Amino acid sequence: MANPFKSLxxxxxxxxxxxxxxxxxxxxxxxxxxxxxxGDTWWEADLxxxxxxxxxxxxxxxxxxxxxxxxxxxxxxxxFCNMLDDFEIEHERMDLPEEAWAFLKExxxxxxxxxxxxxxxxxxxxxxxxxxxxxATRNVSAAVTVMVPNSLGPGELLMLYGTDEQxxxxxxxxxxxxEIPCFALTGVEAGSDASAMTxxxxxxxxDWKGEKxxxxxxxxxxxxxxxxxxxxxxxxxxKLQDPEGLLGNEEDLGITVALVPTDLPGVDTGDRxxxxxxxxxxxxxxxxxxxxxxxxxxxxxxxxxxxxxMLMGALAAGxxxxxxxxxxxxxxxxxxxxxxxxxxxxxFGINIGQFEGVQEKLAPIGAAAYQLEAARRFITIGLDDxxxxxxxxxxxxYHATERMRETINHAMDVHGGKAIxxxxxxxxxxxYRAIPIGITVEGANILTRSLIIxxxxxxxxxxxxxxxxxAVALEDRKEALRKFDDLLWRHVGHDVANIWRSWFHGLTxxxxxxxxxxxxxxxxxxxxxxxxxxxxxxxxxxxxILGGKLKFKESLSARLGDVLAELFLLSGALKRFEADGQPxxxxxxxxxxxxxxxxxxxxxxxxxxxxxxxRFWGWTIKTLTQTGGKRRRGPTDRMNKAVSxxxxxxxxxxxxxSEGVFSGKGADPxxxxxxxxAMTVECEPLKKRMKEKDVENIDAAKDAGxxxxxxxxxxxxxxxxxxxxxxxxxxxxxxxxxxxINAGTDKPEKLSA
Ligand SMILES: Cc1cc2nc3c(=O)[nH]c(=O)nc-3n(C[C@H](O)[C@H](O)[C@H](O)COP(=O)(O)OP(=O)(O)OC[C@H]3O[C@@H](n4cnc5c(N)ncnc54)[C@H](O)[C@@H]3O)c2cc1C
Numbered sequence: 001m002a003n004p005f006k007s008l009x010x011x012x013x014x015x016x017x018x019x020x021x022x023x024x025x026x027x028x029x030x031x032x033x034x035x036x037x038x039g040d041t042w043w044e045a046d047l048x049x050x051x052x053x054x055x056x057x058x059x060x061x062x063x064x065x066x067x068x069x070x071x072x073x074x075x076x077x078x079x080f081c082n083m084l085d086d087f088e089i090e091h092e093r094m095d096l097p098e099e100a101w102a103f104l105k106e107x108x109x110x111x112x113x114x115x116x117x118x119x120x121x122x123x124x125x126x127x128x129x130x131x132x133x134x135x136a137t138r139n140v141s142a143a144v145t146v147m148v149p150n151s152l153g154p155g156e157l158l159m160l161y162g163t164d165e166q167x168x169x170x171x172x173x174x175x176x177x178x179e180i181p182c183f184a185l186t187g188v189e190a191g192s193d194a195s196a197m198t199x200x201x202x203x204x205x206x207d208w209k210g211e212k213x214x215x216x217x218x219x220x221x222x223x224x225x226x227x228x229x230x231x232x233x234x235x236x237x238x239k240l241q242d243p244e245g246l247l248g249n250e251e252d253l254g255i256t257v258a259l260v261p262t263d264l265p266g267v268d269t270g271d272r273x274x275x276x277x278x279x280x281x282x283x284x285x286x287x288x289x290x291x292x293x294x295x296x297x298x299x300x301x302x303x304x305x306x307x308x309x310m311l312m313g314a315l316a317a318g319x320x321x322x323x324x325x326x327x328x329x330x331x332x333x334x335x336x337x338x339x340x341x342x343x344x345x346x347x348f349g350i351n352i353g354q355f356e357g358v359q360e361k362l363a364p365i366g367a368a369a370y371q372l373e374a375a376r377r378f379i380t381i382g383l384d385d386x387x388x389x390x391x392x393x394x395x396x397x398y399h400a401t402e403r404m405r406e407t408i409n410h411a412m413d414v415h416g417g418k419a420i421x422x423x424x425x426x427x428x429x430x431x432y433r434a435i436p437i438g439i440t441v442e443g444a445n446i447l448t449r450s451l452i453i454x455x456x457x458x459x460x461x462x463x464x465x466x467x468x469x470x471a472v473a474l475e476d477r478k479e480a481l482r483k484f485d486d487l488l489w490r491h492v493g494h495d496v497a498n499i500w501r502s503w504f505h506g507l508t509x510x511x512x513x514x515x516x517x518x519x520x521x522x523x524x525x526x527x528x529x530x531x532x533x534x535x536x537x538x539x540x541x542x543x544x545i546l547g548g549k550l551k552f553k554e555s556l557s558a559r560l561g562d563v564l565a566e567l568f569l570l571s572g573a574l575k576r577f578e579a580d581g582q583p584x585x586x587x588x589x590x591x592x593x594x595x596x597x598x599x600x601x602x603x604x605x606x607x608x609x610x611x612x613x614x615r616f617w618g619w620t621i622k623t624l625t626q627t628g629g630k631r632r633r634g635p636t637d638r639m640n641k642a643v644s645x646x647x648x649x650x651x652x653x654x655x656x657x658s659e660g661v662f663s664g665k666g667a668d669p670x671x672x673x674x675x676x677x678a679m680t681v682e683c684e685p686l687k688k689r690m691k692e693k694d695v696e697n698i699d700a701a702k703d704a705g706x707x708x709x710x711x712x713x714x715x716x717x718x719x720x721x722x723x724x725x726x727x728x729x730x731x732x733x734x735x736x737x738x739x740x741i742n743a744g745t746d747k748p749e750k751l752s753a
Pocket of ligand 1: 182183186190192193225226227282437440441442443444445446447448451554
């Protein structure tokens with residue numbers, strides 16, 4: 001029997017509210033709507049809900065590596081890294097050595113994600129990410145070369161959407177490196193906005209292997225394609241048209257992806273861009289009336305017009321792996337090298353790591369190395385669980401690359417001239433030049449922060465909005481109202497609970513928040529619970545008051561996204577600390593990370609209130625989130641010192657921070673730095689003894705019996721080791737013809753060729 005209360009509620013309240021709801025819904029372009037449909041959500045949805053499920057969080061566990069994966073990491077990955085000379089690749093050869101390319105193919109580095117049944121390695125997301133990270137600690141161009149075929153490549157697209165025939169033919173060839181793939185989406189007009197794409201495909205009949213075949217005539221001008229100059233197979237995105245109705249009734253079929261062999265007549269590849277002067281293969285491509293059969297459409301004829309959705313689906317996972325792995329590598333190398341350098345480099349009679357000004361830079365470097373590695377491992381748990389979390393991977397892509405940028409800049413500052421002069425002894429210059437690439441590719445950062453993280457997150461992660469949007473769009477109005485009514489009132493209940501939670505936990509610092517009981521880490525959980533509730537309320541008010549207009553208030557949306565991102569990154573740090581067995585020695589890192597993260601979230605929520613278009617609602621946000629008063633303080637000088645000391649002190653924490661960083665042998669600059677650090681630490685008591693007696697000269701100290709002859713030898717060895725590290729390269733001018741870019745710029749882009 002119908003519930004009379006519900007019937008009355010539906011007609012008196014829900015019906016008019018449904019009309020209002022429709023009017024404030026954001027208008028979505030086709031590409032936005034398809035992006036929203038791609039992938040799913042993971043832990044970020046819990047954080048967005050205002051009440052994270054800590055039991056679920058406790059269940060997130062890394063599966064570890066299989067025997068095969070571990071053997072690959074310890075074997076071919078190390079062998080490959082040993083083949084790479086960063087300076088030679090980036091300044092002299094401008095490519096990987098031939099034997100390195102051959103090694104990559106032979107050991108199936110390009111087929112890490114391709115299942116074993118298709119002759120690939122069938123690695124998990126965590127193993128794939130680990131391999132990319134380790135290579136990136138040695139050489140960025142090599143890591144990019146490995147990364148691309150294992151992301152959009154189009155190996156992943158083939159696995160997800162390819163026809164059986166396409167999978168059978170292409171996947172083994174890709175896995176064995178018999179095909180070198182690339183993915184060409186970006187064109188001259190279409191950068192961030194794929195809908196501006198001018199690449200076209202027209203359905204027609206043509207000649208294919210001597211037979212008249214139904215196919216597509218393609219024309220394109222693409223640029224920035226990684227591996228494009230050496231690719232044998234392009235995953236090409238274009239707009240498909242069918243003016244003669246050969247495939248059906250529709251003329252504009254939308255963005256479609258096809259597999260285009262580069263040896264077809266009309267395809268022009270091979271020229272190179274030189275992105276930031278790095279050596280990985282990247283370049284433009286053109287196609288003039290290139291004919292392919294319909295069977296080359298990725299996924300076959302039924303996948304026509306699904307290109308954007310496919311890309312978003314694949315990127316939803318890929319953005320959690322490729323750039324986060326590169327960024328983690330750069331941060332770990334920065335932490336390892338800068339910590340050591342700050343201990344061995346002396347100025348004004350003491351090592352520079354003792355200066356507070358230097359510690360202000362060292363601490364965020366150490367924290368980023370810990371946090372990015374933590375977040376990288378965290379998201380691969382979700383990916384290995386089968387999720388394609390577009391919002392979480394957007395968070396990872398943006399925040400990992402931004403923190404990489406901050407970290408490398410700090411590392412450069414601490415190294416001074418040592419990191420500025422180019423040469424084989426400079427281990428920071430290549431990562432430094434790679435920064436803008438990480439920031440720009442796979443969804444440029446400003447756009448990712450302004451439009452994707454909260455823009456999509458607020459709809460994807462919200463427990464009700466997406467379903468409500470789907471309900472109001474139903475053609476059956478009765479069913480629409482029934483569904484909407486049910487969702488709406490659950491939504492209202494959710495909001496009331498969050499308003500209370502946000503205000504109360506804000507007031508009490510989360511002291512009474514529901515968090516795991518048997519843990520010494522309760523204070524951290526409480527902060528996460530508090531700011532999760534704060535975010536839920538601030539989001540709800542923003543969505544309710546601004547509706548579709550929020551899309552154009554990018555700075556507000558970005559700040560709310562920053563809070564969601566911070567919650568996600570802090571969750572990762574907490575998970576890592578627990579998974580590592582809660583080592584007391586690492587606690588200063590966790591403390592620093594939480595102090596910094598909380599201060600950031602607090603400030604961002606206050607800024608949302610300050611900048612809200614309505615003063616009343618801005619005040620309401622600040623009141624309900626308790627962010628209008630005092631700011632939360634970030635890391636203190638004492639915390640900076642504690643973290644800096646961990647970076648400079650050989651031991652377990654330093655080892656954990658450097659886990660997976662490739663360190664060569666002999667003259668390798670990172671290896672030399674580590675040797676010098678160990679010797680510095682060993683000799684510090686000797687130096688102290690000499691200082692106490694006011695003797696600077698080693699021989700004089702030996703003659704005076706302050707140190708033994710053996711100790712004097714140690715100090716001389718230390719002197720040599722430190723010199724080796726702090727020296728920079730200089731070049732015979734005749735050699736400079738070889739260094740730098742010598743590629744010529746006669747045809748930067750054949751725009752109208
Ligand atoms: C080294 C390198 C490798 C690449 N590899 C590939 C590849 O293999 N395949 C491929 O297809 N592409 C590749 N790209 C292209 C890359 O994905 C694009 O450069 C990127 O999408 C941005 O496009 P754009 O450079 O044209 O910048 P634009 O789209 O012109 O953007 C300029 C700026 O405006 C910002 N912006 C744009 N729209 C908005 C908005 N709505 N709100 C806020 N900010 C906005 C962007 O964030 C950016 O900061 C590569 C690029 C580089 C540099």
